[in-house]
Amino acid sequence: MSSRTATSGSESSTRNPSLPPFDYTPRPYTGASADEVLKLRNRNLSPSLFLYYKKPLMIVEGRMQYLYDETGRRYLDGFAGIVTVSVGHCHPYVTEKAVEQMQTLQHATTIYLHPTIAEYAEMLAARMPGDLGVCYFVNSGSEANDLALLMARLYTGNYDMIALRNGYHGGVNSTMGLTAHGTWKFPVPQNSGIHHVMNADSYRGPWGADDPEAGAKYAGEVEDHIRYATPGKVAGFVCESIQGVGGAVVYPDGYLDRVYRSVRAAGGVCIADEVQTGFGRTGTHYWGFELNGVTPDIVTMAKGIGNGAPLGAVVTTPKIAEALKQRIHFNTFGGNPVSMAMGKAVLEVIENEKIQQNALAMGARLLQGLHQLQRKHDIIGDVRGRGLMIGVELVKNRQTKEAASDECARIFERCRELGLIIGKGGLSGNTLRIKPPMCIGEADVDFMLAVLEQAFQELEGSRAETIAP
Numbered sequence: 001m002s003s004r005t006a007t008s009g010s011e012s013s014t015r016n017p018s019l020p021p022f023d024y025t026p027r028p029y030t031g032a033s034a035d036e037v038l039k040l041r042n043r044n045l046s047p048s049l050f051l052y053y054k055k056p057l058m059i060v061e062g063r064m065q066y067l068y069d070e071t072g073r074r075y076l077d078g079f080a081g082i083v084t085v086s087v088g089h090c091h092p093y094v095t096e097k098a099v100e101q102m103q104t105l106q107h108a109t110t111i112y113l114h115p116t117i118a119e120y121a122e123m124l125a126a127r128m129p130g131d132l133g134v135c136y137f138v139n140s141g142s143e144a145n146d147l148a149l150l151m152a153r154l155y156t157g158n159y160d161m162i163a164l165r166n167g168y169h170g171g172v173n174s175t176m177g178l179t180a181h182g183t184w185k186f187p188v189p190q191n192s193g194i195h196h197v198m199n200a201d202s203y204r205g206p207w208g209a210d211d212p213e214a215g216a217k218y219a220g221e222v223e224d225h226i227r228y229a230t231p232g233k234v235a236g237f238v239c240e241s242i243q244g245v246g247g248a249v250v251y252p253d254g255y256l257d258r259v260y261r262s263v264r265a266a267g268g269v270c271i272a273d274e275v276q277t278g279f280g281r282t283g284t285h286y287w288g289f290e291l292n293g294v295t296p297d298i299v300t301m302a303k304g305i306g307n308g309a310p311l312g313a314v315v316t317t318p319k320i321a322e323a324l325k326q327r328i329h330f331n332t333f334g335g336n337p338v339s340m341a342m343g344k345a346v347l348e349v350i351e352n353e354k355i356q357q358n359a360l361a362m363g364a365r366l367l368q369g370l371h372q373l374q375r376k377h378d379i380i381g382d383v384r385g386r387g388l389m390i391g392v393e394l395v396k397n398r399q400t401k402e403a404a405s406d407e408c409a410r411i412f413e414r415c416r417e418l419g420l421i422i423g424k425g426g427l428s429g430n431t432l433r434i435k436p437p438m439c440i441g442e443a444d445v446d447f448m449l450a451v452l453e454q455a456f457q458e459l460e461g462s463r464a465e466t467i468a469p
C-alpha cells in the first residue's frame with residue numbers, strides 16, 4: 001500500500017474498515033488545490049454541472065479499482081467513473097495500446113482505410129448474436145442512441161417510438177426525448193413522437209415480484225399504449241437492459257420477450273441500450289439483453305466499451321443498415337484509431353482476465369452481503385441487480401416505500417469519508433448505485449460491505465437518538 005496514503009480524521013479511527021493492501025504509489029501531486037479548481041470551475045464551466053459530495057472530491061490519479069485524491073489518499077472506486085471504467089483505471093494493457101496508437105497515428109477518418117477500425121468491428125460483431133454484425137462508431141452513448149433512433153425511423157418508415165419511464169438514454173435533444181427522468185429534461189421541444197410507458201418495476205409498480213404474471217401485465221401496458229396512443233404502427237421500442245441512472249431496475253421475467261413481439265407486430269424494431277450493462281457487467285451474460293432472453297434489432301453501447309475512451313457504438317443487422325445508405329452517415333471522430341485500439345484492448349482484457357466471470361463471482365458475493373444488510377436494516381427497501389450492476393433502494397417505511405433520499409445522501413457521504421466511492425440514482429435520489437470496475441477482488445467486496453454496514457449502523461444510531469425523548 002502507498003506510504004503516502006493519508007489518514008483523514010474519519011479514517012484514522014481503529015474501528016473503521018481498512019482498504020485492502022495495494023502495491024502502488026501515486027505520483028506526487030503538485031497542481032492546483034481543490035479549492036482553486038472549484039473556483040475556476042465555478043467561474044468558467046457550465047453552471048448546470050453538478051458535483052457529488054458536500055465537500056467535492058478531487059481525483060487526480062487512478063489505478064485499477066482505486067482512485068487517489070490530491071493528498072494521495074486512496075479510495076475504492078465502486079462507481080467506475082459512472083460505469084465506464086470496465087476493466088480498471090489506467091489498465092496497463094489498454095494504456096499501452098492507446099499510447100502505441102497515439103505515437104503511430106492519432107487521427108484518421110473513415111474516408112481512408114485504417115486497419116484497427118476494421119479489426120475492431122470484426123471482433124465486436126463476433127460477440128453479437130444473430131444477424132447483428134454491422135457496426136457504426138460514434139463518441140458517446142447519446143450519439144449512439146440518437147443514431148439508433150434515426151435508424152429505427154428510416155428502416156420502418158414509422159415515427160412513433162416507445163421508451164420507458166425511469167429510463168435514461170442521453171442528453172442531446174433526441175435522447176433527452178427518449179429519457180424519462182424529469183431531472184434531465186429541459187423545457188424545449190424534445191419529445192416528438194416519443195411515448196413513455198409505465199416502467200416494468202416490480203418494486204415500485206403495481207405488479208410485484210411475487211406476481212408470476214407481472215412481466216405479461218407490464219407488457220400489456222405497452223400493447224395498450226400502442227393501440228391508444230399511436231397510429232398502430234411504431235418505429236420501435238428502446239430500453240436499457242437494466243436501468244442505470246434509474247437505480248438498477250431489473251424487469252420481470254418474460255417482460256421484454258412479450259414487448260419485443262408486440263413492437264415487431266406493430267412494425268417496429270427493438271433497441272437495447274447496453275451503455276451500462278454490456279461487456280460482461282451482469283456476470284452471467286456478455287450483453288444485458290441476454291438476461292431477458294431477447295435478441296434486439298439494434299444495440300447501442302458506450303461507457304465501458306472503451307474503459308474511458310470517448311467511444312460509442314451502434315450494432316445492427318445488414319437489412320437495417322441498408323436504410324442508412326440513402327445518404328452519407330459520417331462522424332469525424334467516430335472510429336478514430338486511438339478509440340479503436342482501446343476498444344480492441346478492452347475486449348482482449350475481458351477475455352484474458354476473465355472479467356465477466358469475476359463480475360459474476362464478485363457480484364454474487366456483494367449481493368449476498370447486501371441482502372444480509374437488508375435483513376438488519378429496515379431502511380433498505382430493495383436490493384437488486386445482476387453481477388456488478390447493483391442498486392440498493394432506501395425507504396423510510398417498507399410499506400409506504402416513501403423515498404429515504406436524505407438518509408441515502410448521508411450514507412453516500414459517509415462511504416466517501418470511509419474511503420468508498422459509490423453512485424446515487426433513481427428519480428428521488430434514494431438508490432445507492434454500486435458498479436465498480438470489474439477487476440475488483442474479494443477483499444474489495446468485503447471492504448465495501450464493511451463500510452456500508454458501518455454507515456448504516458451509524459445512521460440507525462443517529463436516527464434512534466433523534467427519535468429518543
Ligand code: PMP
Pocket residue numbers: 082139140141142143145168169170171240244245273274275276302303
Ligand atoms: N444510455 C445510458 C443507459 C446511459 O447510462 C448513458 C449515460 N449515463 C447514456 C445512454 C448517455 O451516454 P453519454 O453520457 O456518453 O452520452
